[in-house]
Amino acid sequence: MEVLSLISQTILIIIFAPLVSGIITKIKNNLRFRRGPSIFQPYYNLAKYFSKEAIISDSASWIFKATPYIVFASTVTAVMIIPVFIGGGITQYIGDFIAVIFLLALGRFFLALAGLDPATTFGGMGSSREMFISSFVEPVAIMAIFAAALTVGTTNLTALYGIGTMTTSLILAAASIFLITLAETARIPIDNQETHLELTMVHEAMVLEYGGRSLALLELAAYVKQLLFFIMISLFILPGFGGLLFLIAKILVLAIVVAFTEVSIAKMRLFRVVDFMFFAGILAILALIAIVLGV
Amino acid sequence: MELFIVLGLLATAYAMVSAKRVSTLIGNFRLQALFLCILTLIEATKGNHPGLYSVSILIFAIKVIIIPLILFRISEEIKVNENLGFFIPPLLSLIIALILTYFSWVLAGMVFTGQETMLKIFGTVSFSMMFLGFFIMIFRMKALAQVIGLLAMENGIFLLASASSGGMPFLVEIAVFFDVFIGVIILGLFVYRINQLFTSIDVSKLNRLKG
């Protein structure tokens, strides 16, 4: 029973993940006084990708073919650890907060390899930048997670449900996780999902050689990952209120904030990312200091 | 009497320090050896140490006659430039020699604490002879000067031995003489070789081996 509800929860998240992206795109466009595509546009895209034929570079190896599945599977596995409607029980045995970070790293690792595989310059550049950014994401993520986990006394995510109050450290940690989310979901100011311009590409550069079913899976995995991060942030903010509706509300708010951010600031140079991450890191450290001081 | 001879020994040592020519040096050395021989003879006549007669004869034979002869022959045969080669001028040499003598006096004072002054003077002179011999070896360039310096040191020690404890045991004395004699012959041989290979007996030019 527990397993079944876990599976259904996971499937739900997979199903609704593209929608979040669609909503963000919509809001963004509306903010720019454009009409923009429908919020279901991601689904149309996916459907099209799934039905398309793919051309694979002849210099690519099995890594290139296997990567979409690995990325997708690792993201989904990470989702399974996150408590959404149900938590505890079997989900907590799979792993904890830290395991989520490492599972996402698994997908990223293969994605970066796949970027190098077809012997193109773009792919390699994308991989290099992705690994560069992510290596700075990880310490911040760990500190933010530690801040949260120190508040509840365990790295088990389910425990976050147990506390009903907001603490300073949790807010700071959530803020820092939010900045990470921008980086991890290829948002401005780190990356730009909307262009295919050599100078700015990170994520898109890696998947440039993909098409068809593989691309669809990669995109879907990206959507799922985005939702995963949103859920994580919402766990940090007002964690006690775990109701489904409230969760959706929190995700929507986040979507709006992300959209606002994307519209209101410009993309950074790659090497400014370090400063950006440093700022996120400072937030996380402040969260830790808050815990040390007991606020 | 003894005192005069001892002072004579010291004087010859100073003469050696201020000597500028090889032949003067050898001559002074011979004089020193002669003084030593007389001194030994005086000690022998006192009757305490009968072995000293033969020792004084040995000194006369080896140090007064044979060794100077050998040295003179060497210096004639290799036709050295008579100049000894000074690292420091004679005046400064004499000042340093005086300091060394003072040091010897102090040293003798430490060695012969609570003894009669005569012994102390003996000690001073022998230490001085030794240090001045050493001085000659260090500050004179010619190989022959080093040989003579070494012999002068030997003389000083001999004086100390006979003054302090009436000489060494006879067998040892003979053996030491033998060693010194062989040593001079070997040194002489090497002086020849140096002259052959380096076309001079200026040992300050022996500086191929360094580091």
Added chain:
Amino acid sequence: MLNPLNLGLSLIFDPLSIFFQAVIILIAVPAFIYSFEYLKAHYSSKKIILGQVLFVLFIVSMLAVVSVSNVFMFLIAWELMSLISYFLVTFDSEQEKSIQAGTIYIVMTHIGTAFLIAAFFLMYKYCGSFDFSVIKTMLSSMPGTEKNIIFLLLLIGFGTKAGIVPLHIWLPYAHPQAPSHVSCLMSGVMIKTAIYGIIRFIICMLGVSSLWWGELVIVLAAISCLVGVIYALMEHDLKTLLAYHSVENIGIILLGIGSSMLFIKLGLIPLAILAMCAGLYHLVNHAVFKGLLFLCAGSVYNATGTRDMEKLGGLIKKMPWTSAYFLTGSMAISALPPLNGFVSEWLTLIVLFLGALAVTGGLKLFLCLTAAILALTGGLAAACFVKAFGITFLAKPRSVKAESAKECGTSMNLGMGILAFMTVALGIGAAYFIRIIAAVSANTLGAETLDFTLNNFILNPLGKGTYLSTPLISIVFISVMGITLFSLYLFLGKSKVSAGPTWDCGYYKLTSRNEYTATGFSKPFRLAFSFFLLPYKKLQKIKESHYHIKSFRYETHTTKIFRKYFYENLLGGVFNTAKYMRGIQTGSIHLYLGYILITVIILLIFMGRF
């Protein structure tokens, strides 16, 4: 009277020793299997025999180091181990590089040993015995200052062998220069004997007497992690890269050990056990995957004759097995689930977390920041291995040699296969192994055994509601993948795939020259860490005539600051002193005689002082 040192071959077989013996044998066997074919490809039969004899002696000496129960015997075994490994480093004795590497290696090791000697003999002074157990009982009454001094001496001594920054400089020279199966053993096991020394001498015998001991070890470990991985990122030589990663991983191991020391002093014994367990587990894991990676690097070298990544590429198609093994190793070292590196790194993070939970004040922050550095290291390591695997094995071959590479033979494959299997097994069966290692750590600390597992599949350190299960992760992962594949096939049919050339943006032909290079890959990191790496460029114009430039030659290098600003100055100072000293021996006999006179006079003047 017998020999005054009372040397006898007394051995110790407590869990700690057995653990290290097991690790040594675990790595030695596959490396030995591997060596047969590897050596055959490079050396004459006479040299192979020599190599194998040395190899066996090397294993025996390492076993001796972890088995003897007498400090002096330990010292002997330690030196023997260094000596034999020196011969193995200089095995290619015709190459200048090997000779240089060997010299740096053995000199550094010997400097470390000098510190050890000082520490050991200080211990002996207070204990009057070289026997482990006697020393252990006698040391408890030792004054604090001496303990601190001995601790520092031991730390420097063992740290040199372990490769703690800034004592690591020999590692990137020595490890790549040895034959690969030896590098596997050196990097996988030999440097771990230093960890054994730290545990045995500092934790077991000396006893942790101050808080700052643990803190110092943790700080050094964190620095080692970072410096090791940053240098590794800049490296294009496959084996040198791996050698720098050893510095990093030793840092991770020491994070565990250092935390253990910290917790011992704080009286948090269960946590101390867990910390040591994390360190030891990472030690096994690093031994296995680093061994595997070195063997793979050896295979690549065997097949292509080069270790320079910029000349490799596309090997995944020529050497499918090797590449699979290398991928396994890369994933493990990058701490990707469900492999063993992940579990131990996770465990270390949990240790730091639980530590942060248990302590208060600045220490809490300290442990959290350490965890952040560990995470940063993990991220950088992943980047580094994307580079290492991607550039070496993926895309098109970058040189003729790489193009004509062939898969290696059975014995090499078997050697790598065993280690790859262990990598996976240690990851999936983590709970089982951790239970054993927890018993070892508990015994080492002289405490009751604690179980950090829920059952044979799920880890549950100290029952804080934190769980991890690699088998479950694998099951979920594989079933998600399977379901995805299956459902896609079910709903959409067989995927329509056709092969074609890589999109070339309209450029007429993409060659391997268009590929991303290792240098390019690491450029962002080079710039981000430029304050530490101090990169510099060399641009050389190759001119045909005065007006026409035929080509450019562009090089970029990084400055090894420890070498440049510390070791070179030190060495330069020693050499300069020696050169000044030459002035003593000018060749002037007069001067020489003067020395004697002056010595006599000075001694006489200062006679009273003696």
Added chain:
Amino acid sequence: MQLLIILLLLIPLILALLSFLSKEIKPLALLTSLGYFLNLILSLNLAYQYLVNNTPITLLNNSIYADALSVFFILTISIVVFATALYSQSYIAHDLDQKTITDKKANLFYVLFNLFVLSMLLVTLVNNLGLMWVAIEMTTLVSTFLVGFYNTKNSVEAAWKYIIICSVGITLALLGTILFSYALLFATNTKSLNWTDMLSVASKLDPNLVKIAFIFIMVGYGTKAGLAPMHTWLPDAHSQAVSPISALLSGVLLKTSIYAILRYTMIANKCLAPSYTSNIFILFGLLSLAISAGFILIQKDIKRLLAYHSIEHVGIIIFGFGIGGPLGIFGALFHMFNHAVTKSLLFFGAGNITNTYKTHNMHNMRGVIRALPFTGIMVLMGTFALAGLPPFSIFFSEMMILISAFTQGYYLYSILFLLFVTIIFGAIIHHFSKILFGEKPKNIPVTKDPLPVQLAFVFLFIFMLVMGFFILEPINTLIVSATAILRGI
């Protein structure tokens, strides 16, 4: 027993006479090897006899006196001399082949060689300190010719420096001897130069006088022993001497001077606080270590390098005696043996290498293991032994000295000791790994060492290696009793 000692002294004498009379070199060389083999057996027998009786052997009205210390030195000398005799057999043959020396000169070599050995044996046996002085001076006089053997500019220069500096040193030692004798006369009104007489009344001697006398002894014999800063003749002489003689000079001659110093130390220690001699020893030991470390680091000439190593090891030995304590003195004596064996082996190796490569400059030597496989391996082992790595014996003796230093609380000295030894370690490995490994130059042929050379190497190597594992019983017991004697128990 008495017969044994007489035979020991007779063999070199007879051999010297034979070499003087004989014209044929080959049988002579063989005979010399055999003779010294006999000598070795005799000295082993002597050691055995001594161990059984455990009383000092006296001869000729107490003018020859052999206790454990003497027997230990005799054994060491016999071992090294036997190996050297074996080695010089083919070394001289090689020189004759190359026409670097004439038959007459080869004869001279053997005459001097045997006299040299005789004088060294005499040093360790005579009771009379004056005669000991004579014997040591004799070693200088005899070996001067062996240093200047090739009659080149360099070798004559070295020989001149050798004889002058050592003679000056020895003269100072004579002064010390006389002062000791005066001290005896002054204290007890007996006139004697016998060591045994002096030791028996040592506590009555005037301390101040003994202090002064000891300084002269220390500087005097220290010059001959190669202690810095009186070491200056040593690198010249050792590098220019015929290689087998370099081995003897470094391996045993230096030690005979130390033997002389030790004899006086025993007297002085009974009269003064032991800290006096030990401080002087430590000073000279560390100074020697420091100076040799610098010179080893920047050395280019292989034989000079080894010569500076001798200074280092003499420094270690003296340091060990200075540190004292049962373990320290044991270690120092043991180190003396180890260094004798190892350094001889290395000088043999260096001799072979310089013969093959026709140069002393280490920059021009590459790939020795390729060119001279056997020598190369032996030198490699010798290098590590000399550098003080286990399982070779030097490691153990160094450690004993260090343990003693640490347990007695000489921390600063120990650390300095470790520092210098480590620098020297780095330097020697740096130098030797460069010359041993690598590709050999094209024009150097691969040379197989003749049998006697191999035998000599193996003979020494066995000692070097085996003593690392366990100290052979006769030597162990000898050293133990010698230690007891030195500590005045």
